[in-house]
Amino acid sequence: MTNNLISxxxxxxxxxxxxxxxxxxxxxxxxxxxxxxxxxxEFISFPAIKDERAKRNNDSLSTRRNxxxxxxxxxxxxxxxxxxxxxxxxLDNLQKQIEETKFFQEKKEVxxxxxxxxxxxxxxxxxxxxxxxxxxxxxxxxxxxxxxxxKYEMISSSGNKIFDDSAFRALANISFITEVIGxxxxxxxxxFRSFNLVFKSKD
Amino acid sequence: MRxxxxxxxxxxxxxxxxxATQVSDSISSSSYATAESDQYISTKKLDMDLDDLIYFExxxxxxxxxxxxxxxxxxxxxxxxxxxxxxxxxxERGTREYNLALGEKRAIEVKNYxxxxxxxxxxIKVISYGEEKPIDVESSESxxxxxxxxxxxxx
Amino acid sequence: xxxxxxRLIWSLNQRTKILKTLFFCLIFxxxxxxxxxxxxxxxxxxxxxxxxIVPFENTKTIKISLSHLIxxxxxxxxxxxxxxxxxxxxxxxxxxNFFYRDWKILKVDxxxxxxxxxxxxxxxxxxxxxxxxxxxxxxxxxxxSGDINEFDQISKVISNRTYKAITGLDGIFNTKLAYVLNPxxxxxxxxxxxxxxxxxxxxxxxxxxxxxxxxxxxxxxxxYVSFEKGYPEIYMQDLFSGNRESxxxxxxxxxxxxxxxxxxxxxxxxxxxxxxxxxxxxxxxxKISRHTTHYGIDTEPAWSPNSKKLLFTSNxxxxxxxxxxxxxxxxxxxxxxxxxYNARASYFPNxxxxxxxxxxxxxxHIGIKNIRGRFINTISxxxxxxxxxxxxxxxxxxxxxxxxxQGYLAGLTLDGKSKFRLPVKFGSVREPSxxxxxx
Numbered sequence: 001m002t003n004n005l006i007s008x009x010x011x012x013x014x015x016x017x018x019x020x021x022x023x024x025x026x027x028x029x030x031x032x033x034x035x036x037x038x039x040x041x042e043f044i045s046f047p048a049i050k051d052e053r054a055k056r057n058n059d060s061l062s063t064r065r066n067x068x069x070x071x072x073x074x075x076x077x078x079x080x081x082x083x084x085x086x087x088x089x090x091l092d093n094l095q096k097q098i099e100e101t102k103f104f105q106e107k108k109e110v111x112x113x114x115x116x117x118x119x120x121x122x123x124x125x126x127x128x129x130x131x132x133x134x135x136x137x138x139x140x141x142x143x144x145x146x147x148x149x150x151k152y153e154m155i156s157s158s159g160n161k162i163f164d165d166s167a168f169r170a171l172a173n174i175s176f177i178t179e180v181i182g183x184x185x186x187x188x189x190x191x192f193r194s195f196n197l198v199f200k201s202k203d
Numbered sequence: 204m205r206x207x208x209x210x211x212x213x214x215x216x217x218x219x220x221x222x223a224t225q226v227s228d229s230i231s232s233s234s235y236a237t238a239e240s241d242q243y244i245s246t247k248k249l250d251m252d253l254d255d256l257i258y259f260e261x262x263x264x265x266x267x268x269x270x271x272x273x274x275x276x277x278x279x280x281x282x283x284x285x286x287x288x289x290x291x292x293x294x295e296r297g298t299r300e301y302n303l304a305l306g307e308k309r310a311i312e313v314k315n316y317x318x319x320x321x322x323x324x325x326x327i328k329v330i331s332y333g334e335e336k337p338i339d340v341e342s343s344e345s346x347x348x349x350x351x352x353x354x355x356x357x358x
Numbered sequence: 359x360x361x362x363x364x365r366l367i368w369s370l371n372q373r374t375k376i377l378k379t380l381f382f383c384l385i386f387x388x389x390x391x392x393x394x395x396x397x398x399x400x401x402x403x404x405x406x407x408x409x410x411i412v413p414f415e416n417t418k419t420i421k422i423s424l425s426h427l428i429x430x431x432x433x434x435x436x437x438x439x440x441x442x443x444x445x446x447x448x449x450x451x452x453x454x455n456f457f458y459r460d461w462k463i464l465k466v467d468x469x470x471x472x473x474x475x476x477x478x479x480x481x482x483x484x485x486x487x488x489x490x491x492x493x494x495x496x497x498x499x500x501x502x503s504g505d506i507n508e509f510d511q512i513s514k515v516i517s518n519r520t521y522k523a524i525t526g527l528d529g530i531f532n533t534k535l536a537y538v539l540n541p542x543x544x545x546x547x548x549x550x551x552x553x554x555x556x557x558x559x560x561x562x563x564x565x566x567x568x569x570x571x572x573x574x575x576x577x578x579x580x581x582y583v584s585f586e587k588g589y590p591e592i593y594m595q596d597l598f599s600g601n602r603e604s605x606x607x608x609x610x611x612x613x614x615x616x617x618x619x620x621x622x623x624x625x626x627x628x629x630x631x632x633x634x635x636x637x638x639x640x641x642x643x644x645k646i647s648r649h650t651t652h653y654g655i656d657t658e659p660a661w662s663p664n665s666k667k668l669l670f671t672s673n674x675x676x677x678x679x680x681x682x683x684x685x686x687x688x689x690x691x692x693x694x695x696x697x698x699y700n701a702r703a704s705y706f707p708n709x710x711x712x713x714x715x716x717x718x719x720x721x722x723h724i725g726i727k728n729i730r731g732r733f734i735n736t737i738s739x740x741x742x743x744x745x746x747x748x749x750x751x752x753x754x755x756x757x758x759x760x761x762x763x764q765g766y767l768a769g770l771t772l773d774g775k776s777k778f779r780l781p782v783k784f785g786s787v788r789e790p791s792x793x794x795x796x797x
Contacts (some may be wrong), residue, residue, distance in 0.1 A: 014785075114397055126467065127402030128525055128771035129753055131436075163525040165493060168466065172492040195395035203400045247777040261720065262677065262699070296722060298702040298715050298744050299569060299789065300614040300627065300699070301671050301678055303590065304655040319374030329632065330589050331611065335567035340543075340763045342742060352773060 105137060109183055110191050116179040121197065125170035128162050135160055136200045137167045143192055145185065147176045167199040206329050257313060259351045262297065266310035266316060274313060276318045277355060282358040287322070289313050292338075292354070293339040294347035299333055306331030373386055406522075406775060407467040409433075409443040414484070415451035415473040427513035428470065428519075431531045432521065434554055435754050435769065436776025441466055452489050454494060461491045464560075468524055472516075480506040491733070527751040535747075535756070536561075536571040536580055537767065548582050550597070553792075555781035561595060562602070563638035573793045574617045581615035581624060592626055605639055607646060614658055615620045620793075625659035625668055635671050636683065648744040649688055655673050660704035669693065669712060671701040679770030682729070694727065696734055702745065708750040715744050724757050737770060745793040758779065758788040 003145055041141055134159035142151040180192045257270045266274070281287055292305030310329040318324050339346035375707055380479045411429045428441045441464055451473040454625040461469050472486030483502065488498035511532070518529025532555060539547040539560075546568040550560040562568065566585035573580060574594075581594045592615045595602045605612060611630035616625045621684040624639040628646075635650045636659050650656040654674040661668060668683045680693040680703040694700040699717025706712065711727075716725035716734050721741045725734040738757060756769040765786035768778045780787075 103433045121399050122401045125402045169492040191395050198398045201402035301660045301701045304657045
């Protein structure tokens, strides 16, 4: 279901991209003075989409690291663009660029925290050996900004009681997710106030 | 076009096999023949000044030109002998039951060559020991080479 | 003219603006769809679950430690880590005096407690409890009575039930293992022992090679191949009476017998004039049917759990590969594609996965493959691994391997957390065959 949605959104993006390019071509015909007002489309950066996809498709540590590097690069690029185009761009445009930068910063921050949480829970979850069963349990967790687990409940069961129990056992062993401490409060509220842990029997 | 034909044949292949094995022959218990006992074992093994081991490649049952030459030296004696016993062996690598079958294939290969050279097939007894009776029990290339063999004995 | 052009440009600019806003809207929309953060956990810890088996309280002085036997069983295959007695903070004997906090401090995952009392003479009654400590839950409450001289058997029953309560899988502590023992060059033995290697019994001894032991599904008989008459022949031996009978066939070479799970048939390999093929011997009416006809090698049959299919090894493609035969239609399907040597496959109890011997460049490992999947996952590390046999619960594999030309049995759990060697025997051991579950 989510896959379908993602592909659907991607296709919309693609069509928009084409449209955008078309409009760009037309805009070349506008007089020099007016071109300043037209938003530089090359800035509507596609790496944003790329990053989304990469995050969904790859879970391994190395790609995640690469992602982080990519994100950093992106931030650099954008800030450079900011500096260069400071005088050329309208205030409105600058505002958007700053938003973009913030957006990437948040992404980066969240990515790092996710990685740490994964590492921690992987280290305490004693997965039962269920050869060749591909099942997953989803548990919703509500956190306080201090990292304290306020509540956790099962959103969807794997159908295997032993497996569900093992996930709960892992959570019963921790009362704090300290990995979220010290992050921007807004980032916390948006991402970690309530999130889901998906325990999978297979990679 | 040719590759298309190949693909078509490949697709068809399991069906052909399926059809071929459709006729599974049932053998009723009354028609069992008791397996012949090795009468020739009691007779004395002939001593010859010939190398009685034929060697093979790993997972292969085909005879090398050298081996064929060696077998040819036997023809003269084999014609006079009452019985010929061919014992197939394998090295320890690979699975045991498969090696048992492979040893048999090796012995049969030698048998077929003898038949081509004019030896009566009724004289030839074939048996495989798979990897159960190695000459050298070490796990080394040289040991494996010695163990992949068919032993010829004339009676 | 210029006016019109300006208008056009203006409208185009507007359009671009709208499109741009739309574009950003969509970006944020896509984020908001995904708003709920999902963190996937799939690896899990490498640590074993910790289990504490508290010494069972007894009313009189019974010397044998039942808890010790249970602990030996449960840790036999390296699936659990036992908590040492001297670390325990309390020694509860029932639900009433069990306090979770004493065990949570020790980070124990499961605790087994119990007590027993003599009823009359040598008869004892045992009551036991299994707790899931982190979840603060009693997961099993059981009792058993038996003779004090059958402590070993009682401990196995308790171990099996505890194992089932913890893992959801059948306990295998009272299953048996058959194997071929080759103490010196000229002696071959078919042996049966308990799964921990104890209580070894020799079923048959010969100076000619013995091969391929296979259990009947009622665990009353064992089929194997003997060369005692100078050629390979299949024998079925009754474990209790010791009666042996051979399968009389036309072929001079019979091998690789395998009992069907429904106990009605025996798949085997017969070679008529140098062409080994798969046959099935019907034990009810003594009829034999042929199921492969290829001139190449067809051998090593293995039954599917529902007794409707057979896996076998064939070199019809030029190298040994695994094929699946549907018995009713004799349809044959190739299962393995990768590697130059894939042989001796058998099904897992789920019927969907297989274990096999996977060879590449003369190195042989045990591999696992989904019957429909493409890839073979090698799970053993030594180089001459063969004859894998799967535990009836599908969680453990025992296989034969070699070290300095000495054969021994090794095993592993499928989650990859544990590897073990079976007790060393005097001589070379090979061809392990795990018995089905005893009911």
